[in-house]
Amino acid sequence: xxxxxxxxxxxxxxxxxxxxxQAAKEVLxxxxxxxxxxxxxxxxxxxxxxxxxxRIIIFKVTWVDDKGKPQVNRGFRVQHNMxxxxxxGGIRFxxxxxxxxxxxxxxxxxFKNSLTTLPMGGGKGGSDFDPKGKSEGEVMRxxxxxxxxxxxxxxxxxxxxxxDIGVGAREVGYMYGQYKRIRDEHVGVLTGKGLQWGGSLxxxxxxxxxxxxxxxxxxxxxxxxxxxxxxxxxGFGNVAWGTALKLAELGAKLVAIxxxxxxxxxxxxxxxxxxxxxxxxxxxxxxxVVAPFADKFKSAKFFPGRKVWEVPxxxxxxxxxxxxxxxxxxxxxxxxxxxxxxxxxxxxxxAEAINxxxxxxxxxxxxxxxxxxxxxxxxxxMSQNAMKLSWNREEVDEKLKGIMKNIHDNCVKYGTxxxxxxxxxxxxxxxxxxxxxxxxxxxxxx
Numbered sequence: 001x002x003x004x005x006x007x008x009x010x011x012x013x014x015x016x017x018x019x020x021x022q023a024a025k026e027v028l029x030x031x032x033x034x035x036x037x038x039x040x041x042x043x044x045x046x047x048x049x050x051x052x053x054x055r056i057i058i059f060k061v062t063w064v065d066d067k068g069k070p071q072v073n074r075g076f077r078v079q080h081n082m083x084x085x086x087x088x089g090g091i092r093f094x095x096x097x098x099x100x101x102x103x104x105x106x107x108x109x110x111f112k113n114s115l116t117t118l119p120m121g122g123g124k125g126g127s128d129f130d131p132k133g134k135s136e137g138e139v140m141r142x143x144x145x146x147x148x149x150x151x152x153x154x155x156x157x158x159x160x161x162x163x164d165i166g167v168g169a170r171e172v173g174y175m176y177g178q179y180k181r182i183r184d185e186h187v188g189v190l191t192g193k194g195l196q197w198g199g200s201l202x203x204x205x206x207x208x209x210x211x212x213x214x215x216x217x218x219x220x221x222x223x224x225x226x227x228x229x230x231x232x233x234x235g236f237g238n239v240a241w242g243t244a245l246k247l248a249e250l251g252a253k254l255v256a257i258x259x260x261x262x263x264x265x266x267x268x269x270x271x272x273x274x275x276x277x278x279x280x281x282x283x284x285x286x287x288x289v290v291a292p293f294a295d296k297f298k299s300a301k302f303f304p305g306r307k308v309w310e311v312p313x314x315x316x317x318x319x320x321x322x323x324x325x326x327x328x329x330x331x332x333x334x335x336x337x338x339x340x341x342x343x344x345x346x347x348x349x350x351a352e353a354i355n356x357x358x359x360x361x362x363x364x365x366x367x368x369x370x371x372x373x374x375x376x377x378x379x380x381x382m383s384q385n386a387m388k389l390s391w392n393r394e395e396v397d398e399k400l401k402g403i404m405k406n407i408h409d410n411c412v413k414y415g416t417x418x419x420x421x422x423x424x425x426x427x428x429x430x431x432x433x434x435x436x437x438x439x440x441x442x443x444x445x446x
Contacts, residue, residue, distance in 0.1 A: 001035045001047055003028055010051060017100035019322060022351055023107050024051060030426040031433050034414075044445070046437045053106060055079040057153055058099065061127055063145040066135050075146055077125035077153055077161075080106035083439040086157055087123030088113055088375060088382075090164030093142075093171065096321075097126040104322075105346055109375070111432030112368040115407045118379035123159055125150070131166050143174035151179050156187045156385070162378045163192040165321070168238065169204070188385030191378035200381035201393045202400070203374075208242020209397070210373010210404045211317065211344040211365075212250065217408030218340055218363050221422060227251035232313045234258045235320030236279040236290065239344055239371070243319055244276045252315070258308035259290030265311060266293075266300040312336040318348030318367075327352035334360045343367035354425065361421055369407050369428040376403045407431075 010024050028047070035041045057077040065071050076099060079087045089109040092101070102124050110122025127146060131139050153159060163172050172192045179189055186198075193199035202209065212226075219226055231247055231254045233240055240257065247254050248271035256265045257279065270276065275297060282292060294302035309316065309329035316338050318325050324345060330353035333341065341357055342365040343349055349357070349364075357364045380399055384390055391399075407428075415427020 001028075001032055001042055003032050006047065006051070014100075014103075017103060019100045019104040019347070020107065023104040023347060026351060026354075026425065027107075027111065027429045027433070030423075030429040034430050034433075040441060041437055044441050046440055049440065050081060050110070050433075050436065051107075053078050053080045053103060054082060055153075056099065056103070059149045061129065061142065061146050061149065063138070063142045065138055071142075073127050073129040073142070075125070075127045075149060076102040077150060077159070078102045078106035078123060079153070079159055080122040080124070081110040081436060082121040083436050083443065084114060085119035085121045086155075087159035088120035088162070088378065089122060089124040090126075090162045090375075091167045091171075091175075092124070092126035092164040093129045093131050093166030094126070095128050095130045097128045101322075102126060108346055108368050110436060111429060112372045113375055113379075114432040114435040115369060115410065115428060116372050116376040116379060116403050117406060117435075118376065118403075120160075120375065120379050120382075123161070124164075125161055126164065126167075129166075131171065136170075139171065140174045143171050144178040147175040147178040148182065150175075151182050154189055156189050156382075160188065160378075160382060161190055162375070165237070168192075169194055169199075188382050191381040193381070195390075198381070198385050200377060200384055201391070201396050203377050203381060204238050205242035205245060206377035206400060207239045207371050207374030208244070208319070208344065209246045210376060210400055211243055211342055211370045212246035213373065213401050213404035214365055214370045214408055215315065215317075215340060215342050216250070217405060218342075218365060218422075218424075221408075221412065222363065224339075226315075228253060229314045230255055230312070231315040231317065232256040232308050232311045233317040233319045233344070234308055234324055234348075235318075235345070237283045237319070238280075239374075240319035241276060241279050241283070243317055243344055244270060244279060247271070248276065255313070256308050256311045257290060257293070258320070261289045261291055262302060262304040262306050263308035263311070264290050264293045264300045264302050266297060268299040309333055310336075313338055315340045315342070317342045317344050319344045320348070321345055322347045323350050325349045325353050327356050329353060330356040333357075334362060338362060341365070342370050344371050346371065358423065358425075363422070364424060366425045366428050368432065369411055369424060372407055373400055373404055376400060
């Protein structure tokens with residue numbers, strides 16, 4: 001494996017796609033030695049083949065707003081790799097969605113899904129449509145128009161999308177209804193469905209729950225405990241909400257959360273049902289601004305226009321969007337005594353931030369490992385749909401814990417360095433790569 005040549009080829013083939021290039025580089029740098037020690041992967045050109053998505057679908061989405069004016073958005077579905085199961089990955093509705101965004105997320109999803117040990121390939125989709133500020137009717141009409149095109153390419157044994165940023169239970173419901181209208185079948189083609197029609201318990205909380213379970217594995221590996229640990233996190237959508245719930249349940253002290261307008265500190269702790277529920281209310285009604293939290297809870301103080309990473313803490317968790325924590329933020333966290341940094345968002349840290357954290361021997365968990373609880377529970381929803389049954393909350397949670405423990409153990413297996421430092425990035429990438437690559441070899445060149 002010639003890393004320099006591969007990167008040159010990637011940059012030439014993917015101009016103006018910095019996110020995909022960043023994601024590919026991170027994986028290639030960490031698997032380089034392993035691949036070179038195992039010539040079979042070079043013999044079958046596995047790395048070159050795994051870098052290229054199997055299919056990229058781009059389509060026009062035309063819908064009518066409440067004023068009767070037609071609107072046009074762009075839709076995407078990147079079906080990256082199907083070696084170990086049907087394509088699986090979320091749908092994102094956000095103005096930042098581009099082909100680059102979808103490619104990097106689908107690439108990451110391939111390794112993340114492999115880590116869960118469930119039979120799921122990697123995919124991702126979405127649109128530059130912004131549901132914020134739209135009426136319920138406008139959101140419904142957009143979802144129906146989006147699914148009218150997407151339904152041609154998906155199915156329970158082909159590609160099973162889920163929710164993501166901007167796509168919650170409401171949007172999944174509208175898309176599922178349109179799929180049924182066109183295809184005349186009630187099957188597990190989407191996950192994140194309502195409980196009454198095929199959904200799974202704890203799916204909304206699962207990404208955050210799984211990240212905290214992974215963090216628990218990191219703490220156990222250091223003979224440390226989460227109780228009383230001072231935590232901060234970014235964002236307060238479903239991911240941050242699930243994370244906050246589990247941190248509170250396990251006795252951590254969450255003191256700061258952030259939004260696009262700044263962050264709040266609450267030294268009493270964001271650990272009561274009322275405070276955590278208000279995070280969800282703000283997400284749904286206030287376009288993610290966090291300032292009202294300080295108005296409602298007098299123990300909280302708002303810091304406008306500033307990043308939460310300046311708050312001293314022992315544990316920091318990214319729960320918003322890609323590259324939200326940069327090198328300067330990482331150095332500030334290190335200076336202020338952080339011990340654990342967990343990417344709960346996809347690629348939440350820049351490459352420079354990760355390098356700084358690892359150089360300082362901070363325990364760092366990459367998103368493809370730490371946030372795999374969401375897609376793992378989607379996989380459990382697929383299993384329940386296939387068997388035509390529904391597990392109770394305890395069963396799903398126990399299975400999620402087991403999956404996250406296995407992911408952590410595999411990261412330790414492949415990422416422990418000679419000095420004892422656990423390079424979770426390297427461990428996750430190698431563990432995820434092995435399963436996909438071996439399946440590709442077994443199935444021949446296709």
